Structure formats: C-alpha cells, structure tokens
Amino acid sequence: MTHKLSRRDFNKLLLSGVAGSAIGIFGTSNKAFAGSKRVVVIGGGFGGAAAAKYLRKLDPSISVTLVEPKAIFYTCPFSNWVLGGLKTMDDIAQTYTVLKNKYQINIIADSAVAVDASKGTVKLKSGKVLNYDRLIVSPGIDFKWDSIPGYSESVAGSKMPHAYQAGPQTILLHKQLLDMKNGGRVLICPPANPFRCPPGPYERASLIAGYLKAKKPNSKIVILDPKDKFSKQALFKKGWERLYPGMIEWRSVAAGGKVTAVDAAAMTVTTEFGVEKGDVINIIPPQKAGKIAFDAGLTDATGWCPINPVSFESTIHPGIHVIGDASIAGAMPKSGFAASSQGKVAAAAIVRLFQGKVPAAPSLVNTCYSLLAPGYGISVAGVYKLTAEGIVEIKEAGGVTPITADDDQLNEEAMFASGWYNNIVHDTWG
Amino acid sequence: MAVKFRVWLTACAFSTLALATGSGAFAAGSGASSKPAKQVQVKRGEANPRGLVLSLSCSSCHGTDGTSVGIIPSISGRSAEYLEAALKAFKSGTRYSTVMSRHAKGYTDEEIRLIADYFGNVSRNNK
Numbered sequence: 001m002t003h004k005l006s007r008r009d010f011n012k013l014l015l016s017g018v019a020g021s022a023i024g025i026f027g028t029s030n031k032a033f034a035g036s037k038r039v040v041v042i043g044g045g046f047g048g049a050a051a052a053k054y055l056r057k058l059d060p061s062i063s064v065t066l067v068e069p070k071a072i073f074y075t076c077p078f079s080n081w082v083l084g085g086l087k088t089m090d091d092i093a094q095t096y097t098v099l100k101n102k103y104q105i106n107i108i109a110d111s112a113v114a115v116d117a118s119k120g121t122v123k124l125k126s127g128k129v130l131n132y133d134r135l136i137v138s139p140g141i142d143f144k145w146d147s148i149p150g151y152s153e154s155v156a157g158s159k160m161p162h163a164y165q166a167g168p169q170t171i172l173l174h175k176q177l178l179d180m181k182n183g184g185r186v187l188i189c190p191p192a193n194p195f196r197c198p199p200g201p202y203e204r205a206s207l208i209a210g211y212l213k214a215k216k217p218n219s220k221i222v223i224l225d226p227k228d229k230f231s232k233q234a235l236f237k238k239g240w241e242r243l244y245p246g247m248i249e250w251r252s253v254a255a256g257g258k259v260t261a262v263d264a265a266a267m268t269v270t271t272e273f274g275v276e277k278g279d280v281i282n283i284i285p286p287q288k289a290g291k292i293a294f295d296a297g298l299t300d301a302t303g304w305c306p307i308n309p310v311s312f313e314s315t316i317h318p319g320i321h322v323i324g325d326a327s328i329a330g331a332m333p334k335s336g337f338a339a340s341s342q343g344k345v346a347a348a349a350i351v352r353l354f355q356g357k358v359p360a361a362p363s364l365v366n367t368c369y370s371l372l373a374p375g376y377g378i379s380v381a382g383v384y385k386l387t388a389e390g391i392v393e394i395k396e397a398g399g400v401t402p403i404t405a406d407d408d409q410l411n412e413e414a415m416f417a418s419g420w421y422n423n424i425v426h427d428t429w430g
Numbered sequence: 431m432a433v434k435f436r437v438w439l440t441a442c443a444f445s446t447l448a449l450a451t452g453s454g455a456f457a458a459g460s461g462a463s464s465k466p467a468k469q470v471q472v473k474r475g476e477a478n479p480r481g482l483v484l485s486l487s488c489s490s491c492h493g494t495d496g497t498s499v500g501i502i503p504s505i506s507g508r509s510a511e512y513l514e515a516a517l518k519a520f521k522s523g524t525r526y527s528t529v530m531s532r533h534a535k536g537y538t539d540e541e542i543r544l545i546a547d548y549f550g551n552v553s554r555n556n557k
C-alpha cells in the first residue's frame with residue numbers, strides 16, 4: 001500500500017510516457033470552445049476569495065466571477081477577540097471592493113442554489129445562470145442542526161448562539177456576555193472532530209475568561225467536551241492556570257463532557273452525567289460541508305468533499321474544485337490559513353490546467369495562533385506533503401509552541417498573531 | 431485510491447523535473463540535478479512553477495508577494511542567497527524563531543532553494 005516513489009521510479013514512469021496520460025486524470029473543462037477560461041468561485045471566505053484573487057494575479061487572461069451573498073464578510077479569526085472585548089466587529093470586517101476594482105473580479109452578491117456539472121453551469125437564487133469552464137466551491141461549513149435534541153437554528157439565533165460563523169452570531173454571544181451578572185456561569189460546548197478551527201473553542205474560553213476576570217470576577221466557565229483531548233491542550237491548560245486560576249473548568253468525555261440534549265427555555269444542557277445550568281450557553285454543533293456542496297453532489301458519506309490533493313479537484317465531479325473547510329484535506333485542519341493555502345494551490349493548478357500542463361506538486365501549510373490574553377499567544381504549525389495516502393503531515397516539521405516558552409516568546413507569538421491576521425486578510429481581500 | 435494518487439504525484443513531479451531543467455519536457459529524465467535556467471524574461475512562476483506553488487503559502491503570514499503590511503518581516507526585496515541561508519538556518523535551528531523553524535523543517539534543501547529563488551526574483555518579475 002505505502003509505496004514510496006523514488007526519483008528512479010519517477011524517471012522510469014516519465015520515460016514511459018505516463019505523465020502525458022496523467023493529464024487526463026485532471027478533469028478537462030467541459031465547455032465548447034477551447035481557449036475559454038472562465039472560472040466561477042462560490043463563496044467569498046478565506047478559501048474562495050484567495051482563490052479568486054490569485055487566479056487573476058497569476059493569469060490575467062482568466063475571467064473570474066465570485067458569488068457571495070454577503071457584502072461584508074466578518075472573519076471568524078479574531079472573532080474570539082471581539083467576545084473578549086479586545087476588538088470590534090469593524091476590526092474583523094472585510095469587503096470585496098479591492099477584489100472588484102484592483103483584481104477585476106466580477107463580484108455577484110447572490111447565492112448559488114444549483115450546479116450542473118455536465119453542462120458547466122451554476123444557477124443563482126435570483127434565477128441567473130453562470131457558465132464556467134472550471135468551478136471553485138468554498139462554501140465553508142453548515143451545521144448538523146438535528147444532532148443535539150432541543151437545538152435548532154432558531155435556538156441558535158435567540159438563546160444559545162454557536163458564534164461559529166462570525167457576524168450576528170458573534171454579536172449575540174457578545175451581548176449575552178455583557179448582560180450576564182457577576183458570578184454567572186458560561187457553558188462552552190464544542191463538537192467532536194472534525195470541525196472548523198480545532199483550537200477555536202479553547203481560545204474563546206481564554207478570552208471570555210479575560211473579560212470576566214476584569215469585569216465579573218466571580219464568574220466561571222465550564223467547557224463540556226465530547227473529546228478526551230484538544231488542540232494545544234497542555235499550552236492552554238498551563239496558560240489558564242497562570243492567567244485565570246480556578247475560572248475555567250474543562251470536562252472531557254470521560255468526565256461527563258458530552259452534551260446529549262439542550263433545553264433553551266430552562267437554559268440547561270443535559271450531559272451523560274446530569275443536567276448543567278448556564279447563564280450563557282455557547283453550543284458549537286457538529287458540522288458538515290456547506291449546503292451547496294451537498295446540492296452539487298460533491299460530498300461523500302462523511303458529509304465532506306473528497307478531492308485530488310494536487311489540484312483540489314473533486315474526485316466526484318471533474319472540473320469542480322472544492323477548497324477550505326468543505327474539503328477532505330487529509331491531515332490539514334479546517335482553518336482559514338489552510339483554506340487560503342488550498343485556494344492558492346487550486347488557483348495555480350487551474351492556471352496550469354488551462355495551459356494544458358500538469359500542476360506542480362504543492363506543499364500545504366497551516367499555522368493557527370491562539371491568544372490567551374493580550375501579550376500571551378501560542379501557535380500550532382504544520383507543513384503537509386502529498387503521498388500515495390493523500391495529504392500527510394511532515395513529522396519533522398510543525399508542532400506547537402514549546403511548553404517551556406518564556407514570557408518574551410509568548411509575547412512574540414501574540415504579536416505575530418496580529419501580524420498574521422493583518423497579512424492574511426490583506427492577502428485574501430486586499 | 432493509492433494507485434490513483436501515485437499517478438497524480440508522478441505527473442506533478444514530472445512538471446517539476448521538466449521545468450527544473452529549464453528545457454523541454456522530455457529532458458526531465460536526464461537532467462534532474464542540473465540548476466534551473468535563469469529565464470528572467472518570463473514571469474517567475476512560469477520559469478519556476480514549483481517554487482511558485484511552494485511560495486504561495488508564505489504570503490499568508492509574510493504578505494502578498496512577501497510584502498508584509500504588519501509586524502511580521504517582509505521577505506520581498508531580499509536576495510535569493512539571503513533567503514536560502516535564512517531558511518536553512520531556521521531549519522537547522524541555528525537561527526532563533528518562534529515559528530519559522532517549525533516551517534523550514536518541512537522543506538528539503540532543494541525546495542528551500544526553489545522558494546528562495548522565487549522570492550529572490552519576485553519583485554523583478556511579478557510586479
């Protein structure tokens with residue numbers, strides 16, 4: 001199974017002409033006239049916006065249409081900072097003005113409702129139909145609303161926000177925290193793997209704790225987790241002990257962390273060990289690929305989209321590339337950084353495919369910074385390569401902030417977290 | 431599935447090797463170790479497609495084309511030689527960093543050279 005190709009193997013295969021036929025493995029564009037280079041991108045988040053920009057940047061002869069219903073995109077990265085009172089919603093707002101004016105991307109404020117892969121068309125909610133030679137789909141996540149009895153989209157919108165798509169949900173959770181009494185109890189309930197931003201719930205607990213410590217110091221946060229471990233766990237726990245002693249309690253699945261039902265009227269959640277009351281309850285439900293990925297037939301039994309990791313082209317529908325949270329990207333986490341990295345890889349691959357060339361083998365990268373308090377940052381990094389098993393993490397590389405990191409290093413990581421944010425949003429929307 | 435991936439990977443290595451020789455596609459088999467031809471008249475991405483694709487990830491922290499708008503250092507405007515030495519120093523751990531050594535360890539010396547070559551020429555060829 002795990003057959004590694006040596007350079008000799010490569011050369012042998014090359015000389016036997018395999019590479020020529022391998023072009024056929026990447027789907028060909030299905031439009032009538034050769035030379036037509038129209039790409040439609042569904043979703044203007046981290047993956048879609050980066051892909052659209054880089055397509056235009058790498059080959060200005062490609063015409064790019066980006067379909068995104070929202071005029072303002074609020075980034076999930078740094079939305080936890082908003083919850084902690086360290087940033088405002090304006091600080092995390094991105095627009096499509098530069099993509100439109102500087103990169104001459106045709107921005108359509110609408111939603112895609114159907115894709116016809118055989119005809120190469122996308123139907124929009126307005127009824128308009130777009131033709132594409134290649135399609136990029138980056139719709140992010142959708143929630144499995146029915147996975148927690150008592151939870152629903154309307155409960156999320158009124159009593160128990162998920163705040164896992166930034167925008168009104170972030171504002172609602174923030175308002176609830178502001179309204180909560182001193183001595184209140186905040187429940188944060190993350191889902192099982194895989195889900196968007198694995199360190200997200202724990203950064204959230206940290207920054208909410210920072211706010212509560214300053215303004216409502218008798219309050220407590222309980223994280224009810226269906227997992228037995230979480231991202232950067234040792235670093236988070238060490239930070240919590242140093243910064244917020246006694247304020248954050250993490251309950252693993254073994255300690256009764258799994259939430260089996262919620263009651264919005266009573267403001268309680270049921271766990272395997274009993275009923276827990278909360279003054280603010282943040283339910284982060286299990287997730288799946290964004291709806292359009294299902295409607296377009298791009299998902300498999302996992303609820304996510306299988307892809308060819310060289311070009312992020314769907315293994316189900318040739319000519320359609322799926323990037324970001326919706327894709328099954330092997331060992332890569334579902335992060336904005338990863339989505340952006342994948343968007344650029346897909347863009348570079350599409351440029352080559354339009355030229356009738358084979359895409360260059362990518363390497364994919366991720367870094368997720370988490371802030372525990374101002375001046376206290378940690379990170380996890382990974383570099384990924386392609387093998388016969390798909391996208392795997394390079395063992396010698398990556399890893400987390402050393403647990404022995406001193407205050408200067410933690411401060412540097414916090415500064416780089418801001419530096420990263422400024423650059424990635426500029427690299428994506430600016 | 432594994433077989434399919436293998437063919438893709440072969441195909442992609444092919445594109446790298448072919449371009450690493452700087453000449454026609456079928457020179458690949460014989461010239462895997464030769465230096466890339468300097469083709470300054472074409473856009474960097476076309477001369478160094480693997481370097482381009484590897485380098486695209488860097489911009490998420492260092493800014494588009496390596497030009498940072500914040501506290502993270504820019505990598506544009508640096509020579510290929512400087513960048514290659516810096517990345518190798520991060521890789522070996524002789525140069526301090528918070529996160530760069532964790533990244534640099536993920537690249538072979540050849541890949542580091544391709545990245546350095548790409549950014550070392552990006553300002554000249556990609557503006």
Ligand SMILES: Cc1cc2nc3c(=O)[nH]c(=O)nc-3n(C[C@H](O)[C@H](O)[C@H](O)COP(=O)(O)OP(=O)(O)OC[C@H]3O[C@@H](n4cnc5c(N)ncnc54)[C@H](O)[C@@H]3O)c2cc1C
Pocket residue numbers: 042043044045046047048067068069070073075076077078079080110111112113138139140141163164165196197200290291292323324325326334335336337338339367368369
């Ligand atoms: C609290 C929190 C903190 C996070 N922090 C970080 C962090 O620090 N670093 C990091 O790297 N990642 C972070 N993430 C993860 C990051 O937000 C996601 O991984 C990233 O947004 C995924 O990008 P995407 O393009 O797949 O989806 P998104 O960015 O969600 O974009 C999807 C877009 O598609 C649009 N769309 C959906 N359906 C349609 C349709 N049918 N037609 C048209 N448009 C459509 C949506 O409106 C949306 O704008 C965080 C996430 C959360 C929740």
